[in-house]
Amino acid sequence: MERKQADYGTQDERYMIQGERYQGQQYSHIYFTRLHHMRTLLHALVPSRNPNVPVTTVLGLEEGKDCVLVGTLFKHMKLKPSILDEYSKERSVVPLVKPHNFMHPEDNLILEDESGRVALAGAIPPAAYVTGVVVALHGKETSAGNFLVEDVLEAGLPPQTLLPSINEDKYVVFVSGLSVGSSTFNPLQFQLLIDHITGHLGDENEQTVASKIVRVVVAGNSVHIAPRYLNGQTVAAKDQPRIAEPIKELDIMLTQLVASLPVDIMPGCNDPANFSLPQQPLHRCLFSGASTYNTFSSCPNPHEFELDNVKFLGTSGQNIDDLYKYSDAKDRLEFMERTLTWRHLAPTAPNSLGCYPYTDKDPFLVESCPHVYFVGNQDRYESRLLQGSEKQQVRLISIPRFCDTGIAVMLNLRNLECTTLSFSTSFDS
Amino acid sequence: MSSGGKRRAAPPAAPSAAGAAKRAHPTPPGAPQPPPPAAAAAEEEDMMDEDVFLDETILEEDEAALLLLDRDEALASRLSRWKRPALPADLVSGCSRSVAFQQLDIDYVIGESHKELLPKSSGPAAIIRIFGVTREGHSVCCQVHGFEPxxxxxxxxxxxxxxxxxxxxxxxxxxxxxxxxxxxxxxxxxxxxxxxxxxxxxxxxxxxxxxxxxxxxxxxxxxxxxxxxxxxxxxxxxxxxxxxxxxxxxxxxxxxIDCNIVGGNWLEVPAGKYRKAARIMSYCQLELDCLYSDLVSHAAEGEYSKMAPFRILSFDIECAGRKGHFPEPTHDPVIQIANLLTLQGEAQPFVRNVMTLKSCSPIVGVDVMSFDTERDILLAWRDLIREADPDIIIGYNICKFDLPYLIERAEVLKIVEFPLLGRIRNSRVRVRDTTFNSRQYGTRESKDVTLEGRVQFDLLQAMQRDYKLSSYSLNSVSAHFLGEQKEDVHHSIISDLQNGNSETRRRLAVYCLKDAYLPQRLLDKLMYIYNYVEMARVTGVPISFLLSRGQSIKVLSQLLRKAKQRNLVIPNMKGQGSGQDTFEGATVLEARAGYYEKPIATLDFASLYPSIMMAHNLCYCTLVPPEDVRKLNLPPESLYKTPSGEIFVKQELQKGILPEILEELLAARKRAKADLKEAKDPFERAVLDGRQLALKISANSVYGFTGATVGQLPCLEISSSVTSYGRQMIEHTKKLVEDKFTTLNGYEHNAEVIYGDTDSVMVQFGVSTVEDAMKLGREAADFISETFIKPIKLEFEKIYFPYLLISKKRYAGLYWTNPEKFDKMDTKGIETVRRDNCLLVKNLVTECLHKLLVDRDIPGAVQYVKNTISDLLMNRVDLSLLVITKGLTKTGEDYAVKAAHVELAERMRKRDAATAPTVGDRVPYVIIKAAKGAKAYEKSEDPIYVLDNNIPIDPHYYLENQISKPLLRIFEPILKNASRELLHGSHTRAVSISTPSNSGIMKFAKKQLTCLGCKAVISGPNQTLCSHCKGREAELYCKTVANVSDLEMLFGKLWTQCQECQGSLHQDVLCTSRDCPIFYRRRKAQKDMAEARVQLDRWDF
Structure with missing residues (x-):
């Protein structure tokens, strides 16, 4: 049987910081660029959504007068952890109970543009928004000096290229959270996945399906290295090989995969990569075996690519996890949807999510709408087809952690339908 | 007991404010007043009246003094919004209604005696002026006639x-x-x-x-x-x-005193008993004349315990200093003044305003006024004061900086009509230097600005008085009390912002406004208005005395009031105390140092000194001098002979005044506390809590008054008797406890007194649970109280468990008041707050105590210390933890001994005069490695310079001079060989020192790439690892990248925090607050970030 192929192209240059030189810049530039970019978009939308309402700045506000403001939201949060807490005068004797996230009923939103800040009230629920989102707000200034919001204008889904019609089944497999080296990692389970993809398992039927897999995307957290080896303290000579052990193991497994089909590997928050977004590709020296194949590609996080003109965009999950800490939604897919309608992959960067201090661009702005938007390292598998107002169609996928669930996700390029591949090594099920 | 007084010749400085003379030099009537002398009064005299004559000649001139208001209608209409509510019609015209108001300030002036009210007299007379506010918020100036000195x-x-x-x-x-x-x-x-x-x-x-x-x-x-x-x-x-x-x-x-008026109480002028002033002398809405005998003074009870809606103005100014100089009024213009006006009792200011020189972009919710000339700003501010008519003016360091600066600046600019800021029409504000000298508060130089009718409340002074803090900068004070960091813009940047455009000036205005808002928030948070008004009511002195004077005036005021009731008079004995007499102070039982793992009960004497004075009737009027004892032939059974040998008569013969004052204070405190329990209304609670606190402080200051040898009415017979009784009681308690609680008497263990101090005794009963110790503690307290004369009472208050007793006045322990859960960790005399230590010491000590006392984990604490020391030696400690800060009070030549921070300031000035610290600044420094034998003061260096140039710090200095002593103190009672164990173990062997990047020998060194794995020199230019380490590539890469990722995480946290403090996302952070704990870390993160990227780039091959 012959494996199917698909044309592959990446748009990852925007996430590479190779060329950037750090020159002591701060974070104000990235906010400025973001606001500037989004303002042009939002200004264009105002006439159709709120005709006859003037657009102004925070400075130009006049009490009681209807207007539209465009600015960056800032959410003032009572429970937001601060680095200053390390220095607080009284060490609390009883450890605080940590809530699942940092929301508090007294959180409030502030809108900021270059000219100033104004506190928001009215029809804008603080729970749904986070710091860093750029929106247009329709409302008026009250006598108390607040801005009473009547209506929130978000940019909405970006324009999308036409979904190419593919008339045969081609599959892409997504897997995340392999966590090789962690206590929950099960080598057999991973081997089953590899054998399934490479066609060494199952009957002819299953092998036929396997032969239609054109690419595997590993979305972050592939290894787990005990933090005690990396805290800067000297590591005893006998422990030194331990650091590299999980990576070697992963390399062996990956080599089996890349021998038969292309694999994209993205870094995640536990991987040996830099911390702040965009995370740079895992270094080739880590994969002495797999990197010898030209089917192996080490990609940044976020990762953006095309397969047969189907546009993919995804992250290893940090952007959505951070939204979950600072805002509320019914499920992870809703968070994903919001990042698309805000046209920003990671609005909380740099505020609560680490981010490179760019000076002249904001790489996380979503300028064109992907057909598939995936996020790795989530608690469970979820998927939905999102329909945009201009006929955009986006497949949202929340990829679960493989080491916890044994689930990988398989997407059909032909119709963007999703199925799960579930592997279990226990006999009772 | 007595230092302080020696320096000074007669008249000796009393604990009360020396030289806080209120008025300028007397001037003969008729002559125009000369400008205030800038120099200090040659001789300081405390408690001195100075007559100010009403000068009617310039009254006319003042009327003509051009109000900016008249010229600028727009300004006038904006300011008019801030006016006080209009007077009701019947008060405007007639005198048919009684007027009640809460008074805030009382002074007097010399004028012609009132012909209508005092038809019989003529000629000059002292007229008392009372300034206050009515319930409706109208300002009142009441001129009281007929009272004579x-x-x-x-x-x-x-x-x-x-x-x-x-x-x-x-x-x-x-x-x-x-x-x-x-x-x-x-x-x-x-x-x-x-x-x-x-x-x-x-x-x-x-x-x-x-x-x-x-x-x-x-x-x-x-x-x-x-x-x-x-x-x-x-x-x-x-x-x-x-x-x-x-x-x-x-x-x-x-x-x-004679009219029974206490500070801050309500006064009433009955209907028909007053006249409307014929000639309006003040800017108050209501100006009355009445006879002193007609004035009704209300006790602060019920309706009259409330507060009138005072207007509080909080302000801050910014000046454009020249590079390298602290702003001086002779050169540097005032560029912005931010003003916030708040009604007492309301949460938010009702006016926010900022006045700027040159245009300024608008700020949401703030009234921005821009002016073209400095003259206009100053005059507009004067008009604002006049229109808004604040009763209390607050700010941070306004008395020493802002107010004098404005006035001196106006003088330099020759704006003669500026300093009309008081409430009296023709009276110009005067500035003079004063020295405030008090044993309790120390000597402090200040400026005295007279603002008739308006109370000045400088939060800085209040802080220095009431709290012991490591730094009194507004930044650290607000971090301490409000839990937020304040952005700090260096004064060299201020000029740049001013010289920019209206946007940069707006940036400065926002900063200025925040500086004006913080004092108001501090005032609210610390309930200063309530506490000070209550203190004034309790002690009977005007509110303005509370900040400008010491404790003794408060006691004297009470003593005079009481003496008046008893028909007693108080001699003027000032200057009789030599300042040399001493007497034995309080006793401290020897501390049996150790780490106690059984509960320690603490028995306290409640208000020890006051109760001794009450129990033994110690007073001026009950003291019998030795020569009188025989002469008066008093029966011995009606006398107290104190342990120090003085004789006092018992209550039956003559009740002492001081005991009576104390009884009243303590009874009032009891009442206030009872009322506090009942009270629901938060304002009422605030008043009552302020009152009980004021009562407590007042009761405790009576003893000090009698012992102040250079004070108003010293009487060492009393104070030495008090301490001798105290000593006797502590010894007595110790003996009783150890005699009674023994196995012989049927108790489980023998009790042991391990420590005793002034008014408390720590007892180890030997029982192992908190509950049992509490029971025995109560029993002991009741039993021993029985043996004392009332109202002396021994109380059981708390248990320390575990308890680490280091030495006299130094201990730490967990504090229990109920058997279920401890309340807090209590420490005394341990380096947790000392200001001249670096943060590392504080963190280390706090963490160790926490591990020892709360976690009960001695090995854990030891390990923690070792790790910290190892980190220090390995150069892994965050630099901001090592910064030591000292205030620069004078320039280098004036210091007799070379000091590290002074030398550093000198060196920094040579590098860059613009940002070098000047006198008055606090100088932060770290100790760096220097040549062998370098003096300590030569080893100080600017932390920023150290960061930028990678200069190695001297870990041994920190180990030996900073952390070793406090650590050994804590661990000596616990470990046998504390010093060897902690300071010389194997963890001290590895040492790493960073290489300086730009100095000395390094300029001649050739840099060569080394293998990242083993530091072997690599020959090729583009290699990362040597051939031996090639196999460890993955591992070594992981380590490098983990380091980078830690730095990135830190970078993000630090810089976003600063954005948050600054309150803006779209603007760069300007703050250079060296008081902020993350300032150096932020700088370091910035530098490390750049370096880490270079490191990582070496892997790209």
Missing amino acids: YFYISCPSGMGPDDISRFKQILEVRMKESNRSSNVPKFVKSVELVQKQTIMHYQPQKSQSFLKIVVTLPTMVASCRGILERGITMEGLGSKSFLTYESNILFALRFM
Whole structure:
């Protein structure tokens, strides 16, 4: 049987910081660029959504007068952890109970543009928004000096290229959270996945399906290295090989995969990569075996690519996890949807999510709408087809952690339908 | 007990404010007032009245003084929004309604006596002015007539009515001689024979003859006193000098005492008893004239315990300093003034305003006023003060900086009409240097700005008075009390912002506004208005005294009030104490140092010194001098003989005044506390809580008053008796506890007193649970209380468990008041707050104590110390933890000994004069590695410079001079070989020192790439690892990248935090607050970030 192929192209240059030189810049530039970019978009939308309402700045506000403001939201949060807490005068004797996230009923939103800040009230629920989102707000200034919001204008889904019609089944497999080296990692389970993809398992039927897999995307957290080896303290000579052990193991497994089909590997928050977004590709020296194949590609996080003109965009999950800490939604897919309608992959960067201090661009702005938007390292598998107002169609996928669930996700390029591949090594099920 | 006084010649500095003389030099009436002398008063005299004459000549001129308001209508309409509510019509026209108001400030002025109210008198007289606010928020100036200054002398025996009138004539002549320049027609108004008694010493007879001498003007009291003290010659009686009584009381206070007025209480002028002023002298809405006898003073109870809606103005100014200089009014313009006006009791200011020089972009919710010239700003500010009419002016360091700066600046610019900021029409504000000297608060130089009718409340002064903090910068104070960091813009940047455009000036305005808002928030948070008004009410002094004067005036005020009721008079004994007398202080039982793992019960004497004074009737008027004991032939059973050998009569013969004052204070405190429990309304609770606190402080300061050898009325017999009783009681308690709680008496264990201090005794009963210890503690307290005279009471308060007793006055322990859960960790005398230590010490000590006491994990604490020391030696400690900060109070030449921070300031000035610290700044520094034998002061360096140039710090300095002592103190009671274990173990072997990047020998060194794995020199230019380490590539890469990722995480956290403090996302962070704990870390993160990227790039091959 012959494996199917698909044309592959990446748009990852925007996430590479190779060329950037750090020159002591701060974070104000990235906010400025973001606001500037989004303002042009939002200004264009105002006439159709709120005709006859003037657009102004925070400075130009006049009490009681209807207007539209465009600015960056800032959410003032009572429970937001601060680095200053390390220095607080009284060490609390009883450890605080940590809530699942940092929301508090007294959180409030502030809108900021270059000219100033104004506190928001009215029809804008603080729970749904986070710091860093750029929106247009329709409302008026009250006598108390607040801005009473009547209506929130978000940019909405970006324009999308036409979904190419593919008339045969081609599959892409997504897997995340392999966590090789962690206590929950099960080598057999991973081997089953590899054998399934490479066609060494199952009957002819299953092998036929396997032969239609054109690419595997590993979305972050592939290894787990005990933090005690990396805290800067000297590591005893006998422990030194331990650091590299999980990576070697992963390399062996990956080599089996890349021998038969292309694999994209993205870094995640536990991987040996830099911390702040965009995370740079895992270094080739880590994969002495797999990197010898030209089917192996080490990609940044976020990762953006095309397969047969189907546009993919995804992250290893940090952007959505951070939204979950600072805002509320019914499920992870809703968070994903919001990042698309805000046209920003990671609005909380740099505020609560680490981010490179760019000076002249904001790489996380979503300028064109992907057909598939995936996020790795989530608690469970979820998927939905999102329909945009201009006929955009986006497949949202929340990829679960493989080491916890044994689930990988398989997407059909032909119709963007999703199925799960579930592997279990226990006999009772 | 007595230092302080030696330095100074007579008159000695009292604990009360020395030299806080309120008024400028007296000027003869009619002559225009000269500008205030800038220099300090040559000789400091505490408690001195100065007569200010109403100067009517410039009244007209003032009317003509151009109000900016008249010129600028727009400004006028904007300012008019801030006016006080309009007076109701019936008050505007008639006098048919009684007027009640809460008074805030009382002073006096010399004017013509009121012809209508006092038809019989004429000529100049002292007129009391009371400023206050009505319930509706109207400002009132009440001029009280008819009250005359007086004092007493004891009447020489055998003086008849004729002698008295002769005496009066002689006195009048002498007065005229010594006040030649004065053209007052009459000096001595009357001399009258009265029956009084002196407060000093027990006297069986009920009264003696005294002469009450009434003079025309308040200052004449002092000059008359001088004449009488030097002695006058009278026919038939010969030359005689007199001891004067109550001759050192400020006129305003005398008036308050005689009219039963206490600071901050409500006064009422009944309908029909007042006249509307014929000629308006003040800017108050209501100006009344009345007789002092018609004034009704209400006790602060019920309706009258409330607060009137005072207007509080909080302001801050910004000046454009020149590079390298602290702003000086002679050169540097005032560029912005931010103002916030708040009504007392309301959460938010109702006006926010900022005045700027040159245009400024608008700010949401803020009234921005821009002016073209500095003259206009200053005048607009004056008009704002006049229109808004604030009762209290607050700010941070306004008394020493902002207010004097504005006034001096106006003088430099020759704006003569500027300093009309008080409430009196023609009165210009005067500035003078003063020294505030108090044993309790230390010596502090300040400036005294007279703003008639407006109370100034400088939060900086209040902080320095009431709290011991490591730094008093507004930034660290607000971090401490409000839990937020304040952005700090260096004064060299301020000029740049000002010289930018309207946007940069807006940036500065936002900063300025925040500086004006923080004092207001501090005032609210710390309930200062409530606490100070209550303190004024309890002690009876005007509110303005509380900040500008020491403790003794408060006690004196109470003593005078009480003495008046008892018909006693107080001699003016000032200057008699030599300042050298000492007596034995409180006792401290020897501490049995150790780490106690059984509960330690603490028995406390409740209000020890006050209760001793009450129990043993210790007072001026119950003291029997040794020579009197036999003379008076008093029965021994009605006398107390104190352990220090003094004799006092018992209550039956004569009840002491001090005990009576104390009883009232403590009873009032009990009431206030009971009311506090009942009270629901938060404002009422605030008042009551302020009151009980004021009562407690007042009760405790009575003892100090008697012991202040250079004070108003020292009486060492009392204070030494108090401490001797205290000592005796502590010993007695120890003995009783150890005798009673023994196995012989049926108790499980023998009790042991391990430590005792002034008013508390720590007992180990030997039981192992908190509950049992509490039971025994209570039993012991009740049992021992029985053996003391009432109201002395031993109370059981708390358990320490576990308890680490280091030495006298140094201990730490967990504090329990109920058996279930401990309340807190209590430490005393341990380096957790010392200001001259670096943060590392504080963190280390706090963490160790926490591990020892809360976690009970001794090995854990030891490990923690070792890790920290290892981190220090391995150069892994965050630099900000190593910064030591000291204030630069004078320049290098003025310091006798070379000091690290002074030398550093000098060096920094050579590098860059613009940002170098100047006098008044705090200088942060770290100790760096230097050549062998370098002096300590040569090893100090600017932390930023250290960061930028990778200069190695000296870990051994920190180990030996900073952390070793405090650590050993804690661990010595616990570990056997603390020093060897902690400071010399294997963890101290590895040392890493960073290489300086730009200095000395390094310029000659050739840099070579080394293998990242083993540091072997690599030959090729593009290699990362040597051939041996090639196999470890993955591992070594992981380590490098983990390091980078930690740095990135830190970078993100630090810089977003600063954005948050600054309150803006779209603008760069400007803050250079060196008080902020993350300032250096932020800088370091910035540098590390750049370096880490270079490191990582080496892997790209």
